[in-house]
Amino acid sequence: MRLIFITLLALMIAAGVGVGATWMTATRGTDLGTLTIGAWTARPKTGTADVDPYSRASIARSGELPVGTGDGVAFSATRDDRKRTLDGRCDVVISGVTPAARFWTLTLYDQKGHLVANSLQRYGFTSQEIIRGADGAFEIRVASRSRAGNWLPTGGIERYALMLRLYDTPVGVATRTQRDAPMPSIATVGCP
Amino acid sequence: MIRLLFTIVAGVLLGAIVHLVSVLALPRIATQDAYSRLTPMTKLNAVAALPVAAPSNEPMPFMDPAFAMAICRYDLSGGSLKLSVPVSQAYTSVSFYTRNDVAYYAINDRSAGRKVIELDLMTEAQHAELPEDEDITAADRLIIDSPTNTGLIVLKALAPEPGLMPQAQASLAASSCKLQTEAPAKQAEAPRPKR
Numbered sequence: 001m002r003l004i005f006i007t008l009l010a011l012m013i014a015a016g017v018g019v020g021a022t023w024m025t026a027t028r029g030t031d032l033g034t035l036t037i038g039a040w041t042a043r044p045k046t047g048t049a050d051v052d053p054y055s056r057a058s059i060a061r062s063g064e065l066p067v068g069t070g071d072g073v074a075f076s077a078t079r080d081d082r083k084r085t086l087d088g089r090c091d092v093v094i095s096g097v098t099p100a101a102r103f104w105t106l107t108l109y110d111q112k113g114h115l116v117a118n119s120l121q122r123y124g125f126t127s128q129e130i131i132r133g134a135d136g137a138f139e140i141r142v143a144s145r146s147r148a149g150n151w152l153p154t155g156g157i158e159r160y161a162l163m164l165r166l167y168d169t170p171v172g173v174a175t176r177t178q179r180d181a182p183m184p185s186i187a188t189v190g191c192p
Numbered sequence: 193m194i195r196l197l198f199t200i201v202a203g204v205l206l207g208a209i210v211h212l213v214s215v216l217a218l219p220r221i222a223t224q225d226a227y228s229r230l231t232p233m234t235k236l237n238a239v240a241a242l243p244v245a246a247p248s249n250e251p252m253p254f255m256d257p258a259f260a261m262a263i264c265r266y267d268l269s270g271g272s273l274k275l276s277v278p279v280s281q282a283y284t285s286v287s288f289y290t291r292n293d294v295a296y297y298a299i300n301d302r303s304a305g306r307k308v309i310e311l312d313l314m315t316e317a318q319h320a321e322l323p324e325d326e327d328i329t330a331a332d333r334l335i336i337d338s339p340t341n342t343g344l345i346v347l348k349a350l351a352p353e354p355g356l357m358p359q360a361q362a363s364l365a366a367s368s369c370k371l372q373t374e375a376p377a378k379q380a381e382a383p384r385p386k387r
Contacts, residue, residue, distance in 0.1 A: 006195060006199045009199050009203065010200075010202045010206065011203070011206070012203070013199075013206075013207060014203045014205075014206030014207040014209075014210050015207070017203065017204055017207025018207040018209070018210025018211040018213075018214060019210065019211075019214060021207070021208075021211040022210075022211050022214040022215050025215065026215070026218060046295070047295045048296075049294060049295075049296040049297075049339070053215050053216055054215060056219045056292070056293075056294065057215045057216075057218040057219060059219075059226075060222035060225040061218065061222060061224075062253055063222075063224045063225050063228075063229050063252055064253050064254040064255075065226045065287075065289060065293060065344070065346060067298075068285075068295040068297065068298025069298060070285070070297065070299050070300060070303065071285040071287050071298040071299075071300055071348070072285075074254075102283060103283050105258045107256060109253070109254060112253060113253025113254040114247065114250055114253060115245060115246065115247045115250065115257060116247065117247035117248070121246070121354075123245075123246075123247075123257045124256075124257060124258065126258045126350070126352050126353070127352075128352035128353060129353050167283055167285070167300070168285075168300050168302055
């Protein structure tokens with residue numbers, strides 16, 4: 001009787017620990033092969049055949065298709081430069097320059113990776129439609145209400161993620177630091 | 193007491209094994225992965241255009257709304273595949289994914305270096321069966337080895353401004369992906385001069 005109880009307990013712990021750890025790593029991701037520059041993180045290896053098992057699991061779970069390395073690289077951000085979570089009710093400014101790339105796109109998603117509906121039908125910017133300063137730097141305002149210049153609407157959702165995708169770029173598996181890839185800064189400038 | 197401690201240690205160790213096995217198994221058992229999501233809306237060994245990503249109409253999460261996309265879902269068990277994608281004005285890329293959504297190859301219009309991206313996709317076994325001289329005549333055709341029999345080819349064309357989306361879609365609509373049923377027939381037509 002006691003043996004049965006102990007075996008059952010061990011199996012329950014095993015199931016809890018095992019499935020729990022898998023769920024955690026598949027939803028939140030791991031730090032394996034992560035490239036972090038400022039507030040942005042990328043996993044360049046997910047676009048190659050030697051993608052790590054944890055990334056494979058999270059890709060299979062979410063149902064996305066990773067950007068292939070010969071195509072480009074995707075950086076995502078869910079927090080600003082001061083580690084504050086991006087809030088759709090606040091004004092967030094993305095400014096600076098981007099790494100060398102033929103094209104880039106910046107897109108706003110909700111936490112599940114869906115686009116956020118808005119009356120302008122603007123879900124992001126491409127490098128060609130953005131308004132730049134004389135020095136080539138740009139400033140994008142992410143806010144729920146309309147703003148002058150490059151306004152990216154949030155639809156007022158609480159949390160969102162930004163994704164900067166660089167296409168045809170030297171940035172990739174070999175990139176290590178800000179010097180190789182100068183990423184734009186993200187700053188929360190005001191909350192109602 | 194010792195027995196309880198032993199139980200917990202054994203449970204955690206077993207749990208680690210469960211974790212590793214489930215992480216490795218997840219790509220195989222996932223029912224909502226990209227390939228499964230795209231299967232009902234694509235055709236086998238033919239190009240099918242995807243609708244432009246919009247909030248109510250997204251086949252997959254994290255789609256780039258600035259791109260026109262088309263999918264060729266392939267099955268190489270009947271022979272190798274011939275793919276040709278005309279280059280759009282801004283940026284065009286072709287990415288290859290296995291059945292389990294691993295991106296094993298991607299190429300863009302600049303690295304392809306011509307007006308039409310032309311590729312042959314085959315399994316490693318089919319590649320090995322190619323006659324030697326075939327490889328030479330095929331020197332100007334890129335041959336890609338697919339690690340799996342089935343998979344996805346994703347064709348993307350960028351619309352740098354929303355107004356250019358119809359052009360990007362039109363350039364993808366002119367692309368083709370066809371199974372080559374007979375290998376010898378290909379050998380006969382391969383030396384045909386290209387323009």
